[in-house]
Amino acid sequence: MRTLSLPPWTWPLAVLVIAFGVVPFIASGYVFDALLIPFLALSLAAVGLNLLTGYAGQLSLGTAAFMAVGAFAAYNFNLRVEGLPLLASIGLAGLAATAVGLVFGLPSLRLRGFYLAVSTLAAQFFVQWALTKFGWFSNDSASGVIDAPALEVAGIVFDTPVGRYIFSLSIVTVLTLLAWRLVRTQAGHHFIAVRDNELAARVIGVPVLRTKLLAFAVSSFIVGVAGVLWGFVYLRTVEPAGFNLDRSFQILFIVIIGGLATIRGAFFGAALIVVFPLLLSRAGSFLFGGRFDSGVLDMSQRIVLGALIIFFLAVEPRGLAALWDRARRRFSPA
Amino acid sequence: MDAGDLSFFAEVLIGGLLSGVMYSLVAIGFVLIYKTSGVLNFAQGAQLLFAALTFVSLVERGVPFAFALALTFALMVLLGLTIERAVLRPLVNQPPITLFMATLGLSYVIEGVAQLVWGTQVHALELGIADEPLQFLGIMVSTFDLFAAVTAGVMVALLSAFFRYTRVGLAFRAVADDTYAAIAVGLRLPRIWATVWAAAGVIALVAGLLWGARLGVQFSLSLVVLKALPVLVLGGFDSILGAIVGGLVIGALEKLAEVYIGPFVGGGIESWFAYVAALAFLLIRPSGLFGQKLVERA
Amino acid sequence: MSFIKHLKTAALAVTLAASGLQLAHADANEQFFPLQSYRVGPYAAGGTGFFGGFIDYLNLVNTRDGGVGGVKLTWEEGETQYEVERGVEVYERLKQRPGIATWNPLSVGIAYALIDRVTADKVPLLTINHGRTDTTDGRVFKYIFPLLLNPYSETSGIVNYIAGKEGGADKLKGKKIVVLYHGSPYGKETIPIYELLAKKYGFTLQQIEVPHPGNEQQSQWLAIRRAKPDYVVLRGWGVMNPVALKTAQKTGFPVDHIVGNVWSNSEEDVIPAGDAAKGYVAITTVAAGAQYPVLQEITKTVYGAGKGNLQDPKRIGSVYHNLGVLNGILNVEAIRIAQARFGKRTLTGDEVRWGLENLKIDEARAAALGAKGLFHSINVTWDNHEGDGRVAFQQWDGSKWNVVSDWIAPDWKLLRPIIEKSSLAYAKEKNLKVRKSIDD
Numbered sequence A: 001m002r003t004l005s006l007p008p009w010t011w012p013l014a015v016l017v018i019a020f021g022v023v024p025f026i027a028s029g030y031v032f033d034a035l036l037i038p039f040l041a042l043s044l045a046a047v048g049l050n051l052l053t054g055y056a057g058q059l060s061l062g063t064a065a066f067m068a069v070g071a072f073a074a075y076n077f078n079l080r081v082e083g084l085p086l087l088a089s090i091g092l093a094g095l096a097a098t099a100v101g102l103v104f105g106l107p108s109l110r111l112r113g114f115y116l117a118v119s120t121l122a123a124q125f126f127v128q129w130a131l132t133k134f135g136w137f138s139n140d141s142a143s144g145v146i147d148a149p150a151l152e153v154a155g156i157v158f159d160t161p162v163g164r165y166i167f168s169l170s171i172v173t174v175l176t177l178l179a180w181r182l183v184r185t186q187a188g189h190h191f192i193a194v195r196d197n198e199l200a201a202r203v204i205g206v207p208v209l210r211t212k213l214l215a216f217a218v219s220s221f222i223v224g225v226a227g228v229l230w231g232f233v234y235l236r237t238v239e240p241a242g243f244n245l246d247r248s249f250q251i252l253f254i255v256i257i258g259g260l261a262t263i264r265g266a267f268f269g270a271a272l273i274v275v276f277p278l279l280l281s282r283a284g285s286f287l288f289g290g291r292f293d294s295g296v297l298d299m300s301q302r303i304v305l306g307a308l309i310i311f312f313l314a315v316e317p318r319g320l321a322a323l324w325d326r327a328r329r330r331f332s333p334a
Numbered sequence B: 001m002d003a004g005d006l007s008f009f010a011e012v013l014i015g016g017l018l019s020g021v022m023y024s025l026v027a028i029g030f031v032l033i034y035k036t037s038g039v040l041n042f043a044q045g046a047q048l049l050f051a052a053l054t055f056v057s058l059v060e061r062g063v064p065f066a067f068a069l070a071l072t073f074a075l076m077v078l079l080g081l082t083i084e085r086a087v088l089r090p091l092v093n094q095p096p097i098t099l100f101m102a103t104l105g106l107s108y109v110i111e112g113v114a115q116l117v118w119g120t121q122v123h124a125l126e127l128g129i130a131d132e133p134l135q136f137l138g139i140m141v142s143t144f145d146l147f148a149a150v151t152a153g154v155m156v157a158l159l160s161a162f163f164r165y166t167r168v169g170l171a172f173r174a175v176a177d178d179t180y181a182a183i184a185v186g187l188r189l190p191r192i193w194a195t196v197w198a199a200a201g202v203i204a205l206v207a208g209l210l211w212g213a214r215l216g217v218q219f220s221l222s223l224v225v226l227k228a229l230p231v232l233v234l235g236g237f238d239s240i241l242g243a244i245v246g247g248l249v250i251g252a253l254e255k256l257a258e259v260y261i262g263p264f265v266g267g268g269i270e271s272w273f274a275y276v277a278a279l280a281f282l283l284i285r286p287s288g289l290f291g292q293k294l295v296e297r298a
Numbered sequence C: 001m002s003f004i005k006h007l008k009t010a011a012l013a014v015t016l017a018a019s020g021l022q023l024a025h026a027d028a029n030e031q032f033f034p035l036q037s038y039r040v041g042p043y044a045a046g047g048t049g050f051f052g053g054f055i056d057y058l059n060l061v062n063t064r065d066g067g068v069g070g071v072k073l074t075w076e077e078g079e080t081q082y083e084v085e086r087g088v089e090v091y092e093r094l095k096q097r098p099g100i101a102t103w104n105p106l107s108v109g110i111a112y113a114l115i116d117r118v119t120a121d122k123v124p125l126l127t128i129n130h131g132r133t134d135t136t137d138g139r140v141f142k143y144i145f146p147l148l149l150n151p152y153s154e155t156s157g158i159v160n161y162i163a164g165k166e167g168g169a170d171k172l173k174g175k176k177i178v179v180l181y182h183g184s185p186y187g188k189e190t191i192p193i194y195e196l197l198a199k200k201y202g203f204t205l206q207q208i209e210v211p212h213p214g215n216e217q218q219s220q221w222l223a224i225r226r227a228k229p230d231y232v233v234l235r236g237w238g239v240m241n242p243v244a245l246k247t248a249q250k251t252g253f254p255v256d257h258i259v260g261n262v263w264s265n266s267e268e269d270v271i272p273a274g275d276a277a278k279g280y281v282a283i284t285t286v287a288a289g290a291q292y293p294v295l296q297e298i299t300k301t302v303y304g305a306g307k308g309n310l311q312d313p314k315r316i317g318s319v320y321h322n323l324g325v326l327n328g329i330l331n332v333e334a335i336r337i338a339q340a341r342f343g344k345r346t347l348t349g350d351e352v353r354w355g356l357e358n359l360k361i362d363e364a365r366a367a368a369l370g371a372k373g374l375f376h377s378i379n380v381t382w383d384n385h386e387g388d389g390r391v392a393f394q395q396w397d398g399s400k401w402n403v404v405s406d407w408i409a410p411d412w413k414l415l416r417p418i419i420e421k422s423s424l425a426y427a428k429e430k431n432l433k434v435r436k437s438i439d440d
Helices: A010-026 A029-055 A063-080 A086-109 A113-133 A163-185 A186-196 A198-203 A208-233 A247-260 A263-291 A296-316 A319-331 B001-039 B044-060 B065-091 B096-120 B141-164 B167-177 B179-183 B190-216 B219-235 B240-265 B270-284 C001-020 C042-066 C084-094 C110-121 C150-166 C191-201 C218-227 C240-250 C267-277 C293-303 C321-344 C349-356 C363-368 C412-430
Strands: B133-136 B139-142 C030-037 C072-081 C176-182 C204-210 C233-237 C257-262 C281-284 C390-394 C402-404
Touching: A029 A063, A029 A163, A029 A186, A029 A247, A029 A263, A029 B219, A029 C267, A063 A086, A063 A113, A063 B141, A086 A113, A086 A208, A086 B270, A113 A247, A113 B219, A113 B270, A113 C176, A163 A186, A163 A208, A163 C363, A186 A208, A186 C030, A208 C030, A208 C084, A247 A263, A247 A296, A247 A319, A247 B096, A247 B240, A263 A296, A263 A319, A263 B065, A263 C072, A296 B065, A296 B096, A319 C042, B001 B044, B001 B179, B001 B190, B001 B219, B001 B240, B001 C110, B001 C218, B044 B096, B044 B139, B044 B190, B044 B219, B044 C150, B065 B096, B065 B190, B065 C110, B133 B141, B139 B141, B141 B190, B141 B270, B167 B179, B167 B270, B179 B190, B190 B219, B190 C150, B219 B240, B240 C218, B240 C349, C030 C042, C030 C084, C042 C257, C042 C267, C042 C293, C072 C084, C150 C191, C150 C257, C150 C281, C150 C412, C176 C191, C176 C218, C176 C349, C191 C204, C191 C412, C204 C218, C218 C240, C233 C240, C233 C349, C240 C257, C240 C267, C321 C349, C349 C412, C363 C402
Parallel strands: C030 C072, C176 C204, C176 C233, C233 C257, C257 C281
Antiparallel strands: B133 B139, C281 C390, C390 C402
């Protein structure tokens, strides 16, 4: 019996169709500004981190620092270079993040595992310090907080919730596609080889040095652009405090819960991290209402989130993506 | 360099060394667990907070000092055992990064429970030591820091004796050395791990009390764990001696850098100096001062 | 993948969309306060105090007076943990509610993120005692109100107090002051003003940074010991404050020569330092203590009926609690003033803005509101959104704050040109029009 099997790109295509074609018409401003846009920014950051940590096996705890570099760089390029189109600023910002990523990625040539992770923490703290210390980065504003510029591409201004959503969605789609393709090239296979057994990879002729640096470079670029989205499109202000260690951990959570070494895992994880706390606090106030103050609700939420993370790691260490695959296989034809 | 400059330098140095001892206290808890089960327990900071908060809340409710101490001690042991049973055992064969993430989730849970039960207020923790500055040869030293250093020293001595002279200690070392061999000779792994976690809980208690007395007991207490990581990097994740030496080095370097180099870049470099210093050191010696294994798995 | 996934994605989209729909029940007799509060996280102690006080006052007005002009005051809290993106999320979620009076986030980061949003949505944003200094200029920032005190005024107030202690502004010449500031934009905001005042009065100035979060201040205080200043100004936040006091004791600096700023002035800042904090002085715009008539009323009417917001009634009268109560007083008075013009009904954000721009409470009115001695006065105009608040200084005696100075006026005339320079630059950068009158 012939079984109908759909080409592998059906799903992503369907999701894109819904994302571009359906959601803009049915979602409210709140959903765009408070749910979908942060979801997109965090997903992109997670895609970037996944390339580095999931595929290439280089643990990084400094993701937020690279996001910060992206956001501040974009702001400065946009501000100081007359007439530079916004997309060019974003691209250059990504390159700036790449440069910083390469600097802090160089130790990966000598360090592995947790030692490397600790060195990425050095990036995290140093970048935060530098961005706060040197007023030049924030155009010497007395407060060190900068306002994002208007989002304008080729004359179209994206200043409505839907507009901002489409803007982010387009950027995320393009970069995710590129990441997806990268993973399927030889460079992508080299990533996995280096992750699984660096010595063996070297023996069979994988250029380990170049592979690691490429992983840092591409990952930092994507994470830098995600930082621009986070600062320019979502918050519309940029301050170094928002790119702190908690943020780095948050992205790492997303990657791990969503599924290491999967592209779609980034989106599953981000959805959980963004939506879940809100749903939980709504459910909490619905069930318990005014009896408990928001502090109690929030603590409970923290506990549940932490417990969920442990639970996921114990039950399905390969993340939501693997859970999804299992569910899918159960329901699919034949 | 005149006498004033010299004594100032000495003050900064000694202050730094004593701060470093405080960092080592936290790092030792990490080392204990890492040595025997390969887990980097990020929740150590949360355990510290929980211990300090419990103790201070009991004392504020009128429980006598010694009894509160004993009660908190018992609670920390219980917490350690629970963690080992409920979190670590189900995850026993996972890669280290997964275990690390689990301890991160665990830290969320412990912080949440601590504040849910005891509230989010700030508390003062008095251990009965007046922090009057002492003067030695024109150099000023803090009484409290000295006390902390002595406590840490005593604890390390006790631990070393424990590892060398008791059966349980020997069992720890065996497990740390070669897990499979340890199982082969009949050592009961789960029991040993449970004991290790309980012991780490106790170390968290001591560190929690000292840090709480230093900073006051509040949420940011759990952030001291971030100071312990460069110490671990420098000293090696699995060496207690390394934790101490690493702590001293990091503490001293950090303070000296802030005072002497800081002004040239506007100050505030303490936030990253320890990390960058550890990183620079690692590039020369990738497994730290005393660390034994090269941590390969990512 | 299967049909089920289609369904799941669609269901998720629908759920998301539906959860965004607000059931707006428009009640013509309610004025709503969305509260971006923080009751957890590192600053929870301050947050529970402030929002507790604010809610307590709103409850008092509802219970005792039946609301303002018959309009009941309502509120809803959204936990932000002091994080900017959560503050933004709460804003986006609650901004559709009808009858919003003002936004009161008590967070610099969140306030910054909201400036553009509230201006577009035409609802006032109050940043009592803090905020972006140039928002004092109401000609550019129509909807932002740094009530009572902005960072520059605070600086001037502190210097004036020190001058007073020394016997006069002329005695400042030759003295040495160290400013110990938190390593963040908030901490650095006043650096230029201290330099300006140092030049004006002739005192030597050194500004030392403490990296966030401020757990370790050994090196900084040793440097201070070496510099031997006459005074140290503490511009701290969170754990930096008690650690500063303890480290000062450790290094032998006399604690009664440390002057704290407005975010280093609460019980939560000194209690963890224990004995090291006795004698410490800090600036405030609102006095601590539960003896003021309005607080007595709250204790009796609100807590008596079991509707008090603070978990621990001993905290009534603490600095943050009183600040929250004062914030309530200012908000309600502005609404009252606006109602006198627009009618006793639910007001729009812009109408409340008008009320705020006419918010005048002199000492007599303050007494009538039960707040005599709690604060001095306020005089907001359309172009001065700070309102010329006065400051006093309190000293910690180990168990409570005692006021040790008169109400001191900052040097507003000196500061206004600097503020205007900054606000006009902002207006130019953002292409905003500069208002010429209250009706602009």
